Amino acid sequence: MKALFGQGQDSLSIKPGDSSWPFWLAVPLYPYSRRRTLRKEVVKDTIWTFDQMQGILYTVVPIRMTVVKLSEGGLLVYAPVAATKECIRLVQELEAKYGDVKYIILPTASGLEHKVFVGPFARRFPVAQVFVTENQWSFPVNLPLSWLGFPSKRTHVLPENSKDAPFAEDFNYAVLSIDLGRGSFEEVALLHKRSRTLLLTDSVLSVPESPPEIVQVDPYPLLFHARDSALERVEDTEANRRKGWQRITLFALYLRPSALEMSGQGQALRDALKAPDRSKKAYFGWFPFKWKAQWQQSFEALRGGGRPFVAPILQSFIFTQAPQAVLDWADEVASWNFQRIIPCHFDAPIEATPDQFRRAFTFLKKKSSIGEGFLGGGSQPLPEEDFEFIRELEENLTKRGITSPQKEKV
Numbered sequence: 001m002k003a004l005f006g007q008g009q010d011s012l013s014i015k016p017g018d019s020s021w022p023f024w025l026a027v028p029l030y031p032y033s034r035r036r037t038l039r040k041e042v043v044k045d046t047i048w049t050f051d052q053m054q055g056i057l058y059t060v061v062p063i064r065m066t067v068v069k070l071s072e073g074g075l076l077v078y079a080p081v082a083a084t085k086e087c088i089r090l091v092q093e094l095e096a097k098y099g100d101v102k103y104i105i106l107p108t109a110s111g112l113e114h115k116v117f118v119g120p121f122a123r124r125f126p127v128a129q130v131f132v133t134e135n136q137w138s139f140p141v142n143l144p145l146s147w148l149g150f151p152s153k154r155t156h157v158l159p160e161n162s163k164d165a166p167f168a169e170d171f172n173y174a175v176l177s178i179d180l181g182r183g184s185f186e187e188v189a190l191l192h193k194r195s196r197t198l199l200l201t202d203s204v205l206s207v208p209e210s211p212p213e214i215v216q217v218d219p220y221p222l223l224f225h226a227r228d229s230a231l232e233r234v235e236d237t238e239a240n241r242r243k244g245w246q247r248i249t250l251f252a253l254y255l256r257p258s259a260l261e262m263s264g265q266g267q268a269l270r271d272a273l274k275a276p277d278r279s280k281k282a283y284f285g286w287f288p289f290k291w292k293a294q295w296q297q298s299f300e301a302l303r304g305g306g307r308p309f310v311a312p313i314l315q316s317f318i319f320t321q322a323p324q325a326v327l328d329w330a331d332e333v334a335s336w337n338f339q340r341i342i343p344c345h346f347d348a349p350i351e352a353t354p355d356q357f358r359r360a361f362t363f364l365k366k367k368s369s370i371g372e373g374f375l376g377g378g379s380q381p382l383p384e385e386d387f388e389f390i391r392e393l394e395e396n397l398t399k400r401g402i403t404s405p406q407k408e409k410v
Contacts, residue, residue, distance in 0.1 A: 018086040027116045029054040031218060037087040038214045042342065042349050043195045045069065045098075049348055050090065051214040052081045054113065058221035059251045062212050063113065064344045066199050067094060067101075068192050071170050074099035077128070078190055078199045079107055079114050079344050080121035088124050101125040103167050105158075106132045107188035107201045107344075109177075114201065114344070119149020129166070130155040133175055137183035158188065170194065172336060176203065176329040178322045185318050189333045197349070198338040204310060204360050206347040207253075207303045210238075211245035220281070221248065230271040230287035246299040247291065249346075253302060253311050256389035259295035263288045301383055308341060308352050308360050312382060315363055316390045323364040334358035 014036075021035045031053060038051040050065040065081040075098055081087060095101060104125070106118050115138065122130050134157050136145060146152045159165050162173045171190055178185040190199040211222055222244035223234045234240050250257040263271070268288035272278065275285030302309075310319065319326045334354040341350040341357065363381075 014086060018089075019084050021082040021084055023082075023116065023120060027112050029056060029113065030058065030060060030221070035082045035084055035087075036214065036217045037081070037084060037090060038217070039090045042066075042340075043197065046195050047192065047197055047342075048094065049342060050081055050087060051212065052087075053214050053218065055221065055248075055252070058224045059248050060215055060218075060221045061248070061252050061345055062214050062348075064342070064348060066342050067091065068170070068195075068197075068199075069094075069098045070102060070167065071194070074102040076103040076105065076167055076170070077101055077121070077125075078105045079201060080104060080117045082117055083121040083124050091125075101128045104128045104130045105188060105190065106130065107190065107199070109133050109135050109184050109186035110137055112138060115148060119145075119151070122151050122154065123149070128154065131158045131165070132156070133158060133177070133186040133188060135177060135184035135186060174329055174332045176326065178318060178325060180318070180321060185321075189329070191333075191336045191338055193337075196337055196339045198333070198336070198341045198357070200341060200343045202311065202314065202344065204308045204341060204357060205343045205345055206306050206308050206341075206350040206352075207249050208306065208347040209246075209303065210242050212347065215245065216241060224282070225251070227287065229290060230268075230275040230285050233276050247295065250295065250299055250302065250386075253313070254386045254390065255313070255393070257295070257298055258383065258385035258388060259292045259298045261290050261292060263290060298383060298386060302386075306347070306350075308350055308356055309382075310360050310363065312387060313390055315382075316387060317394055319361075319364060327361060327364055330358055330361045 016034070019034045019036050021033055024032045035052045035054075040049050040051070041047070042049055046069050048067045050067065051062045053060050054063050055061055063081055064079070066078045068076045068078070070076055075091075075094060077091075091101065104118065104122055106115060108114050118130065122128060130150060132145065132155060138148070145155060158173070158175065162168060162171065165171070165173070171192055173188050173190045176185075176187045176189070187201050187203050189203070191197070192199070215222065219236060219241055222241045223236060224244065225247045226234045226240040226244035250259065265288070268286060271287065272285035275282070275287070278285040334357055336354060338354060339351065341352050342348045343350070
């Protein structure tokens with residue numbers, strides 16, 4: 001796949017202002033006001049991905065927009081990212097060759113990390129029609145879309161039947177909607193029929209063994225997490241970048257994996273005072289955790305050879321709220337003819353069959369006669385001990401009334 005930073009430039013040669021994102025305070029995630037964009041051509045003259053990076057406490061992962069050429073001419077954009085000068089220029093290069101951006105899809109209902117980008121992006125493409133799912137909401141304050149910058153005259157709810165959408169010639173879609181009490185989890189699975197490519201937001205992902213290219217543009221987070229203690233200096237090597245990425249993945253998907261031990265506050269403070277780097281960038285030497293020897297086994301179990309799977313937090317928090325609805329949605333999507341999946345996070349594209357997609361949801365079924373249980377990818381279970389913190393968090397949030405108790409038993 002061909003990758004481009006800027007206008008065919010390398011990662012160091014663009015002007016600083018080209019990656020500026022002035023609205024970062026709306027969702028203050030790293031790297032805050034400066035976001036690089038990596039464009040890759042996935043299907044020649046047909047599909048392109050635009051990767052940026054974001055995270056919390058240097059737990060950084062890709063966030064991805066996908067652009068598809070329409071058979072009638074023009075472009076469809078799925079899940080916009082930050083509309084920096086660099087990003088817009090890369091889209092405009094495609095417009096010059098293939099036609100205007102005609103449609104913009106927000107494929108989720110609550111995810112501010114996706115929603116916050118749509119308004120600024122849509123304003124840069126004034127002929128584009130914006131389509132959203134029906135049950136839009138935001139937290140902590142439920143604001144109307146117009147207050148988030150969505151163009152009111154150009155924003156529409158996706159038709160219930162994908163055949164009624166103006167882009168039906170090229171696409172099928174199916175919307176997963178789960179009532180969570182205070183709002184809904186929603187995801188639009190969008191199939192580009194001609195290229196047999198399935199676009200997803202959060203429901204299914206795949207983890208690469210090595211850090212994605214966009215994450216390596218700024219390797220500091222990788223090296224930060226490659227350390228074994230606050231006292232260690234880590235060289236910038238390929239092995240250390242990979243080590244940091246694999247630990248970041250465990251943080252991102254389990255929040256606090258079983259292979260992680262938290263240091264006592266006293267010890268963490270003593271180590272911080274002795275740390276070789278006590279700069280603000282290094283959190284003044286604060287590094288309050290250490291990894292057990294088996295952390296790599298936890299990563300390999302999670303990765304599962306790169307197979308598509310459902311993120312642990314969705315397995316525990318969200319999809320168990322309506323398991324039958326999720327399985328019905330997965331069955332509908334699996335009935336389509338696709339050969340690759342492009343999710344909004346982690347690896348892409350994922351070469352996967354409909355059967356592999358469907359098997360990612362077998363954790364919602366009880367044990368069967370062939371021995372399948374609550375499986376992360378349809379072939380082997382994710383380690384139960386790695387779910388412990390997520391389940392404790394779920395219980396605490398439910399007790400406080402922030403989340404609803406499980407409605408359906410799996």
